[in-house]
Amino acid sequence: MTTIHPGVCNSQEAVHRRLGDVSVKEARRAATSRPVWAGMFARVDSMTEQVQVTRQYERTDTLLTRAGVWGPGPEGVTPVDVLLTAVVSARPREILEIGCGTGQFARLVMETMPECDYLATDQSEAMVAATKRRGVATRLVDAMQLPFMAETFDGVVAAWVLYHVADLDRAIREARRVLRPGGQFAVATNGDRHLAELLREAGGEPLVTQFSSENAAAALRRRFRHVTQRDIETRATFPDHASAVAYLATFSEELAAGLPWFDGPREYAGFTSVLTAR
Ligand SMILES: C[S@@+](CC[C@H](N)C(=O)[O-])C[C@H]1O[C@@H](n2cnc3c(N)ncnc32)[C@H](O)[C@@H]1O
Numbered sequence: 001m002t003t004i005h006p007g008v009c010n011s012q013e014a015v016h017r018r019l020g021d022v023s024v025k026e027a028r029r030a031a032t033s034r035p036v037w038a039g040m041f042a043r044v045d046s047m048t049e050q051v052q053v054t055r056q057y058e059r060t061d062t063l064l065t066r067a068g069v070w071g072p073g074p075e076g077v078t079p080v081d082v083l084l085t086a087v088v089s090a091r092p093r094e095i096l097e098i099g100c101g102t103g104q105f106a107r108l109v110m111e112t113m114p115e116c117d118y119l120a121t122d123q124s125e126a127m128v129a130a131t132k133r134r135g136v137a138t139r140l141v142d143a144m145q146l147p148f149m150a151e152t153f154d155g156v157v158a159a160w161v162l163y164h165v166a167d168l169d170r171a172i173r174e175a176r177r178v179l180r181p182g183g184q185f186a187v188a189t190n191g192d193r194h195l196a197e198l199l200r201e202a203g204g205e206p207l208v209t210q211f212s213s214e215n216a217a218a219a220l221r222r223r224f225r226h227v228t229q230r231d232i233e234t235r236a237t238f239p240d241h242a243s244a245v246a247y248l249a250t251f252s253e254e255l256a257a258g259l260p261w262f263d264g265p266r267e268y269a270g271f272t273s274v275l276t277a278r
């Protein structure tokens with residue numbers, strides 16, 4: 001953990017919106033009087049439990065709070081930068097994105113490659129509506145059952161989605177099916193050490209998922225011949241304790257309540273990967 005200078009986080013506004021009228025004093029009280037159950041339940045809910053997944057993304061504020069804290073790590077790039085380069089350098093004409101969230105990545109690609117035909121999809125109605133508001137063509141689609149003919153797209157993108165799907169191999173097979181020969185599947189995900197220090201401090205455990213920096217390449221190789229992987233260290237910046245609590249609350253109220261009080265800003269390391277498969 002590193003102490004950083006205040007005022008570098010662009011998420012403060014989102015955090016205050018999320019916290020509503022919870023004062024710093026209240027957050028401090030909750031943090032210092034750590035409940036006895038915190039160690040038992042302070043863990044992130046199962047990533048593939050579909051009721052939890054649906055609930056987590058039925059509103060957009062959870063995702064916006066999370067996305068706002070991330071910035072470049074030691075290499076000076078974010079995983080989104082690396083994913084964008086991977087997608088754009090393949091020069092696709094038609095791209096399908098699955099699990100598009102609020103459409104931030106879709107917008108980036110469309111601004112970089114205005115000539116490209118981009119279709120963003122998600123299984124959450126709120127995410128689809130948010131993406132539409134950005135002027136992106138969007139449809140409500142489950143990654144496990146893509147309603148498209150075989151060999152329809154030159155590129156398929158799945159950013160931080162495949163750790164959520166109920167049947168990972170089926171979702172990868174679906175991506176493969178709708179890709180034209182030579183088309184590229186580009187994905188982003190987190191490693192097992194991602195934010196592990198913050199999770200541990202809050203009484204939780206590192207999050208080990210079905211599709212991580214450690215196991216994603218093997219999963220993709222079952223359906224694709226050529227797989228590349230780039231690991232990117234990134235940084236979560238919290239201007240104060242309340243903002244870290246707000247971030248943790250997007251996963252679990254128990255984790256949020258379990259974070260011991262700290263003074264001033266803090267920075268935590270994140271570990272992510274971008275993979276391409278053909
Ligand atoms: C962690 S968010 C990532 C969103 C976006 N790709 C980003 O990078 O900001 C996961 C997204 O995947 C969507 N999702 C989860 N399971 C899905 C499925 N089976 N089919 C389609 N979308 C799914 C969620 O609704 C949510 O918007």
